[in-house]
Each structure stands twice: as structure tokens, then as C-alpha cells.
Amino acid sequence: xxxxxxxxxxxxxxxxxxxxxxxxxxxxxxxxxxxxxxxxxxxxxxxxxxxxxxxxxxxxxxxxxxxxxxxxxxxxxxxxxxxxxxxxxxxxxxxxxxxxxxxxxxxxxxxxxxxxxxxxxxxxxxxxxxxxxxxxxxxxxxxxxxxxxxxxxxxxxxxxxxxxxxxxxxxxxxxxxxxxxxxxxxxxxxxxxxxxxxxxxxxxxxxxxxxxxxxxxxxxxxxxxxxxxxxxxxxxxxxxxxxxxxxxxxxxxxxxxxxxxxxxxxxxxxxxxxxxxxxxxxxxxxxxxxxxxxxxxxxxxxxxxxxxxxxxxxxxxxxxxxxxxxxxxxxxxxxxxxxxxxxxxxxxxxxxxxxxxxxxxxxxxxxxxxxxxxxxxxxxxxxxxxxxxxxxxxxxxxxxxxxxxxxxxxxxxxxxxxxxxxxxxxxxxxxxxxxxxxxxxxxxxxxxxxxxxxxxxxxxxxxxxx
Amino acid sequence: xxxxxxxxxxxxxxxxxxxxxxxxxxxxxxxxxxxxxxxxxxxxxxxxxxxxxxxxxxxxxxxxxxxxxxxxxxxxxxxxxxxxxxxxxxxxxxxxxxxxxxxxxxxxxxxxxxxxxxxxxxxxxxxxxxxxxxxxxxxxxxxxxxxxxxxxxxxxxxxxxxxxxxxxxxxxxxxxxxxxxxxxxxxxxxxxxxxxxxxxxxxxxxxxxxxxxxxxxxxxxxxxxxxxxxxxxxxxxxxxxxxxxxxxxxxxxxxxxxxx
Numbered sequence: 001x002x003x004x005x006x007x008x009x010x011x012x013x014x015x016x017x018x019x020x021x022x023x024x025x026x027x028x029x030x031x032x033x034x035x036x037x038x039x040x041x042x043x044x045x046x047x048x049x050x051x052x053x054x055x056x057x058x059x060x061x062x063x064x065x066x067x068x069x070x071x072x073x074x075x076x077x078x079x080x081x082x083x084x085x086x087x088x089x090x091x092x093x094x095x096x097x098x099x100x101x102x103x104x105x106x107x108x109x110x111x112x113x114x115x116x117x118x119x120x121x122x123x124x125x126x127x128x129x130x131x132x133x134x135x136x137x138x139x140x141x142x143x144x145x146x147x148x149x150x151x152x153x154x155x156x157x158x159x160x161x162x163x164x165x166x167x168x169x170x171x172x173x174x175x176x177x178x179x180x181x182x183x184x185x186x187x188x189x190x191x192x193x194x195x196x197x198x199x200x201x202x203x204x205x206x207x208x209x210x211x212x213x214x215x216x217x218x219x220x221x222x223x224x225x226x227x228x229x230x231x232x233x234x235x236x237x238x239x240x241x242x243x244x245x246x247x248x249x250x251x252x253x254x255x256x257x258x259x260x261x262x263x264x265x266x267x268x269x270x271x272x273x274x275x276x277x278x279x280x281x282x283x284x285x286x287x288x289x290x291x292x293x294x295x296x297x298x299x300x301x302x303x304x305x306x307x308x309x310x311x312x313x314x315x316x317x318x319x320x321x322x323x324x325x326x327x328x329x330x331x332x333x334x335x336x337x338x339x340x341x342x343x344x345x346x347x348x349x350x351x352x353x354x355x356x357x358x359x360x361x362x363x364x365x366x367x368x369x370x371x372x373x374x375x376x377x378x379x380x381x382x383x384x385x386x387x388x389x390x391x392x393x394x395x396x397x398x399x400x401x402x403x404x405x406x407x408x409x410x411x412x413x414x415x416x417x418x419x420x421x422x423x424x425x426x427x428x429x430x431x432x433x434x435x436x437x438x439x440x441x442x443x444x445x446x447x448x449x450x451x452x453x454x455x456x457x458x459x460x461x462x463x464x465x466x
Numbered sequence: 467x468x469x470x471x472x473x474x475x476x477x478x479x480x481x482x483x484x485x486x487x488x489x490x491x492x493x494x495x496x497x498x499x500x501x502x503x504x505x506x507x508x509x510x511x512x513x514x515x516x517x518x519x520x521x522x523x524x525x526x527x528x529x530x531x532x533x534x535x536x537x538x539x540x541x542x543x544x545x546x547x548x549x550x551x552x553x554x555x556x557x558x559x560x561x562x563x564x565x566x567x568x569x570x571x572x573x574x575x576x577x578x579x580x581x582x583x584x585x586x587x588x589x590x591x592x593x594x595x596x597x598x599x600x601x602x603x604x605x606x607x608x609x610x611x612x613x614x615x616x617x618x619x620x621x622x623x624x625x626x627x628x629x630x631x632x633x634x635x636x637x638x639x640x641x642x643x644x645x646x647x648x649x650x651x652x653x654x655x656x657x658x659x660x661x662x663x664x665x666x667x668x669x670x671x672x673x674x675x676x677x678x679x680x681x682x683x684x685x686x687x688x689x690x691x692x693x694x695x696x697x698x699x700x701x702x703x704x705x706x707x708x709x710x711x712x713x714x715x716x717x718x719x720x721x722x723x724x725x726x
Contacts, residue, residue, distance in 0.1 A: 050691030315597030316549055316575075322591060323577055331578045335561030335571055347561055348665050352549075352575045361562045369535045369567075371560035402660060405669035436670055440658035441532070463560060466673045 002033075005095070035061070045094070046192050049288045051244045052085060054199040057189040063111075065104050065189050074201060082117050092248060101125060103222030104189060105181030109136035125182050130156030137177045143170040155181075198236065198291035200224040207283020209247055211441070214243065214275050214284065218253070219268040221289040226264040235260030235297030239267055243278050244286040251278040258320040258353045260297045265320060270325045316408070318351050337361045341410055343371060343462065364432060365408065368444045375460035378445065385451040388433040392445065394461050399437035406433035407447075427455055434465065442466050468560075484562070494628065496543065499702030502709055507685040516651035517616045517627030518594075519607070523657035523676075528605065530632045533656040536675050537628050538564045539694060539703040541600050544626060545573050548599030551592040553577045553585050555604065555634065567694065568703070586612050598601035600626035607631060613649030652682040659691055674707060 003012045007028075012021050022028050038061060046064055049056045054069035068081065075081035080099050089096040092245035100112030101120035109129045110118040113136040129136060132155050134147045147170065158178060164303065167175045179185035200220045208214065218241050229235060237260055243251045323332045324337060333349035335358040340346050341409075346361065361367070371406040380389035388404035410430045412419055430446040437443070442465035449457035495502050495511030504510050512518065522533045541550055552559060557578050563569040575590075575630065579585045582605055593616065608629060620627045629650070655678040664671035672694040679688045679709055689710040695703055713717035 062611045126644060292557065315595070315700050319551075319595040323588060327577065327579065327584075327588075333576055334574060335576060337562070343562075344561075355573045363566065366566050366716070367562035368531070368560055369538065369563035370529060370531045371563070372558060403663065403670055434670055436661065438660065440674065440676075441658040442658065442670070442673060463563070464529055465563070466532040466535040466675065 031149070043192070047250055048244070048248045049085075050193075050242065050250070051201070051288060052081065053302075054193065054196060054288075055189075055191045056193075057191045059104075062233065063108065065107070065190070067189070068100070068137070071201075074203070082119065086117065088248075095408055101128065103181055103183045104132070104187050105177060106183075108138060109181060110436055112136060125259065126159065129181055130154065130159065134158065137174070137181060138388065139177060140171060143174050146170065189245045193364055194403075196290065196292065196294070198225060198229070198294050200228070200289045202287045202289075204285055204287075207280075207285045209280035209283045210274060214278060215268070215272045217274065217284075217287050218263060218271050221287045222263040222267045222271070225289050225291050226262040226267070229262040229294070233296055233298070234294050236291035236295070237261075237293035238291070239271075240288070240290045240292070241271055241282070242288045243284045244288065245280065246282045246285055249281065251280075253278065256321070257327050258317045258324065258351060260293075261317075266321070270321060273326065315370075319351060340413065341365075342413060343367065343410070345413075351462065355448065366465070368442075368465045371444075371463040372461070375446070375462040377460050378459050380445070380447075380459040386431075388435055389459065392435075392459060392461075399441070401435045402438050404433050404435040405432035408433075410446075427453055432462070440466075493651050494624065495592060496540070496701070498704055498706075499700065500661040500704075500706040502706055503688065505691060506679055506682060506688045513651060514626045515621045515624040516695075517613075517648060517649075519618050519629050519650045519653040521631040523647050523654070523655055527631070528633045530630060532542040533630055533632075533654075533660045533673055534559065535563070535567060535673065536654075536656045536677065537602055537630060538567050538569045541602070541628075542567070542569050542703040543701055544599045548597050549573050549575055551575045551577060551589075551601040553579060553588045553592065553596055553601065553603040554632075555579055555581070555585060557602075568696070582606060586616070589627065589629070590615055593619040593624075596623055597652045598623075598625055600628065602628040602630055604630045604680045606633065610649060617649050623701070636674055652685070653680045654678065655680055661693075675712070678710075 003014060007021075007025075010025050012024065012028075013447065018030060019308040022030075042058055042061070042064070046056050046058050049064060049066055053066045053068045053071045057065040057067075059065050068078070072078045072081045075084055082098050082100055086096055088097050090265040097111050099107050099114055099116075099120070101107040101110055102122060102125055106120055106125040106129050109132050110120060113132040116126070118128070133153060134155055137158075138352050139147070140192060145148055147153075147158075147318075152161075155178075158174075163175055166178075180187045200221060202217060202224065205216070208217065214459055221241055222239065225239075236257075238254065238256050240252050240254045243253070245251070251269055255267055255274075255276050257267075261267070304315055316342075320332060329351075330349075332352060334352045334354070335347045336346040336350045336354075337359040338357075339359055348357075350357070374451055376394065378392045378394045380392035382389045386407075388406060389400060389401055391400050393399070408431070410432060412428050427449045430448050432444060432446040435443050435445060443461055444465065445459060445461045446458045447459055451457060470506045486573050494514050495507070496514060497511030507513075520533045520537055521527070544550070552574060554576075554579065557576070559576060561574065561576075564574065565571050577588055579588055585603050585605045586608055589605075590599050591602050592601040616627055616629070620626065657676045659674045659676040661671045661674045674691055674693045677690050677692050679685075681687060691707040691708050691710065692704040695705045
């Protein structure tokens, strides 16, 4: 059972039974616990906290860890940052307690059992948490219940005990938690997004909302990160600009590059057309920018003159970027050969600027210029069972076959995962013929199945040559 | 009097040509390699800084196989100098088929768009990009404004633009045919044509097309039967089989020939 502020004022508490609470306050309104909604709300809060630090981890059902190493100076200190965080949360009716410490364990303890907005001085975890109850150590239930019975109420009392006996009596987890709180054991946090140093932030004195301003600040933010990338001789392939609205909504806008880049002007051009999806509402107060897929990039590359001496890829990259960012990654491709004789699998789609594939299509196996996604059924008349048809009807129009070439027999790839017994039997063998009709149109048709089997073979058209 | 009139007309034509050309040097052209065809164009070939319309005959208006093969072959000499962008709403263009025509597919960028307007704007974007030597768009006839924009994009970098007229799947026959982009340099109509048996009488010979040049700015119209030239045989992708003064299609030979 959880209670809100009003209920607490009426004398209700978390451990009460619902029936008792109803007796105390007959007009009580109760809701069932919705764990999924809680989780979603916490995730939304987690995403919002990115404005304070890129490294945010969800803790249990009701907590967040923010790794603020190196970001507190943006607020003018840890204290100011903490006050700002809690004040903003309070403004939206999210009651929260927060604390800052060297270790996640100590911060967890201080936020829940210490003074509100406590800040443990660097290397002073021991003094900061020694006065807290043992429950602040995130112990297992059994240990947490057992310790007070033995008169061990405060964390500080545990420091004095011999570790070996502590571990033996209350489990290894107890000493581990103690060490984690004091920074003697490492603790891994699962950040919602991978921590990356390629993060920058731009805050505004006055919230902005005009489209031109959004475009300008996107450019400014990208320029910030691109400067850093250039200074370190790196480039990135994916960029994300996040617009944080006054009410906590965040609008991410992404741009991808086909090759490593750090040209803020070009990135801005890719971002700006997507800004219409950003609804500024009452105003944008913070813009954050991230770079991913950061790799070393030689400085000479962007000094080359665009007019001469550049390779084809260099001049094509901006076009590919524009198209990919506008249409989506799966709509721009280069068709590369793939080692398969099944026609629809002989092509693999690669990014246009990837290094070319080593495989080649077989020039002796003619393939149509247009290949249908799914073959269309035709009715065909053949003189002999194994002959190409003399006539076939496709889309209601009869075609008399003048010449034919074939067959080319293509079976299914039985060795491939997902191809079952029923896909590879004699009924699935295709005999392809290249036929020309009396006006010269060339078709790629096939007969599926063999004569003499239980199922009569069927004719299909799979593509057109000319 | 008549002579001076002719001379004045010639002088005026020269002035107009000079105005049209502006300060540009004469654009490079893509020749067919046969004087019977190249003579129809003012510059001895299709100019690179312009765009051309290619339509199909009959059923081809929707499937657009013969026009696609024709365009693939036409662009074969260009592919050495840069990338080729092929923009379409459908993704039934099969790269191994183009490869079979001698067109190296590793310089081909395929783009799938969502609608007609997007096709044209991507085409425009591609044509005005350095490094793109030609761009093909499968669309219905673009209107005059779109055609003019394409022309400007082509002129920017000397790109070779092709609009492959293609009806959307299941679209009405004849719809959209009414508008013809007169901003295009030329308009072609491509259809298949029966091929004679190959020399060894096995299988199918090289493909042939019935190619009609319906309109050409500053040139003459014409109709020919062209055959694919194998990649090793000279720089030009087509071989002229016969000139069609009228409807003298190559003699048809009925009868099915079998290949074992």
C-alpha cells in the first residue's frame, strides 16, 4: 500500500491494511497497483533526467541513479544542481528526495534515510552514512530483520564488527553492500543509454519556441560537439539533438551519416527539415546533443577541395546522407551479389557507400530486369510435360510463345535454417524458362513441381526481361 | 531577296543558340555510335546536361521492362565516370538483370520513394550532386514546372536525367498521359520486338527493341530497331538492325524452337 501527502495528513501509513484505512477514513479512494504504469512513468522520468546527465539508470521500482561526474559545473555546483532537480520535480507534483555521494550505495542510503538534499563530501562516505539505520544498506530481507534484533541499529555499528563473522552470520551480500557504500567494491549500474562522453548541452535563459530559433540552437549545439570531435581528431556517424520542453517533454531529432563526419553545417541541414516534429509548447529550455559511433577520423579529410581530387564516395556521401535522413535507411541501397542461386535471395541490400562485395553474379545465367516480389500464377499449355509452354495467359492476356530457352532447374536451399521438409520436396522444384512471345516480349516463367507427383505442376511468371 | 532572308534567319538562329548556350561551353554528348541515329540530334548525340523521357508501349506502361532494359543499356557507357541513381516507388528493378546487360551494379544506388512528388525531388537532388553521372526516375509525366526544375538540376553538373514513365500499379490506363513535359530534351517510346533465331539456333539471341524517338529538341524524330551489343564489342551499347521508315517490322517466324 502506498499513500500520498493528503492521506498521510489523515493519519494513514504505508503499512496499514486497506480495511483499517477504510475504517479511519470512510471516504477513502483506493486504486489498484499498476506496476507497468509505474515502470513507464519511471522510464519517462529517466529520459527526462538526461538533461542533467547522459548516464541515468533506473533503480528498482522507485529510484533513479544519475552519474553526474563532470556535469555538475553546468549548474554551478553539486548543491545547485540538486536543488534544481528536486525543485523541477516538485513543480510537476513528483515528490522526490535526492542526495549526492561518491558511490551509488551511499547516495541511495542518504536519499532515503539521510537529510533531504544531503551531499556527502568526497571521500567522506563513512561519516556520512554511519548514523543511518542499517536498512539504508540495501540488505537482504533476512539480514535487515536480524540486525536490529541483535542491537545493531546503525550502519556505524557494523563498521566496528569483524568482517569475517559479519559475512558468515548475515551473508556475503551484507559485506558487499557495505563495501559498495564505502566505495571499496565496484557497483555496475545499468544505464538506460550507454554512457558516452560525446554529450553536450545548451541551456537558455529564456525558453525559446520560434522555429528559426530552434534551427539556430540546433546548429549551435551541433557546433559545440563538432568542435570537441575535431579537437580530438574524431568523427561520428550518428547524432541526436534532444529538445527539452519546459514541462519535461523531450523531443529527440536524429541524423545519421553514411561516413564519419563532424561538419556542423551539414548536420544542421540534415536536422532542420525534421524540426517540424518538435512541438515547443511553452518553450524549449535545454537542448542536449549526443554523438554515437564515434571513431578516429583523419583531419585531412574535410580539408579536401570538393571540386577536385576527391574520391567518388566523398562527393556522394552528402547525397546519401540527405536521402537516408529524409526517406529512412531501408529506402536507399545498393544491390550487391549474394551467394545463392534462388533468384529472390541472390541480391542483398547494402548501404550505398559500403565497400563493394567480392561475390559476382553469374553472367551465364540470364536474369530479368524486373523481378516480381511474388510470382504471379499463369495458365500455360505445353505440348509435352517437360516442354516449355506453347501459350500462356498472364493478367488475362494470351501470349503465344515463339522461342524458349531452358529449363534452368532451381531447387530450394534445404541446408538453410527455416527451410523445412515441405519446402524442399520434388513439389517445390522450379524449372525456369526464358520465353519470347510473338511480339518480342521476353518473360521469365517457371513450372513448379514435377509431373507424376500427387499435385499437378503449376506455372508461374517471375519476371520480365524486355 | 530570298537569299538575304535566309541569311538573316540563319543569323538569328545563331543568336538564339548563343543566348541559349549562355556562357556554357558546348555540353558533352552521349552518342549511339551510328550516324543514322546520331544525325537526329543537334549535337551528334544525347546531351548530358538534360533530361529525357522514356515511355513504354502497350503493356509496358505498367511493367516497364523494355524501357528499363533500354535505359540500363543506354547508361552503360556513363557508369565508368560516376554513380547512377535509380529512383522508383516500386522495388522490382532486379540488379542481376542489369548486370546481365553489361551494367556494373556496384555503382547503382537504388532509392525507393513514397510518392510521385518525392520521386521527382529525389531525382532533382541526385542530378545536382557532384559524382552522380545519371539519374533515372520512374514516375508519371512530370508537369512543366517539375520538368523545368529537372532541367536546371541537370545543367548544374551536367547530369543525365531520365524519367521513365510508369503507371502506378493498377492505375488507370492512359491516366497522366495527357501532360507531357516539354521541358525534356527528347522523348522515346520503347517496345520489344521479335528476334530472329541466333546463329547456332539455340535459345534466344540478344534482345532487340523497337525504339522510337518521338520528339527531340532541335532534332528530328525517327524509329529504329536496335539490338544489344555485347559489352566487349566496342564502346556503344546498341547495334542498329534496321531503320523503320514505316512499319516494316522484322519478318516474324512462327513456330516454337526447343532447347534441350
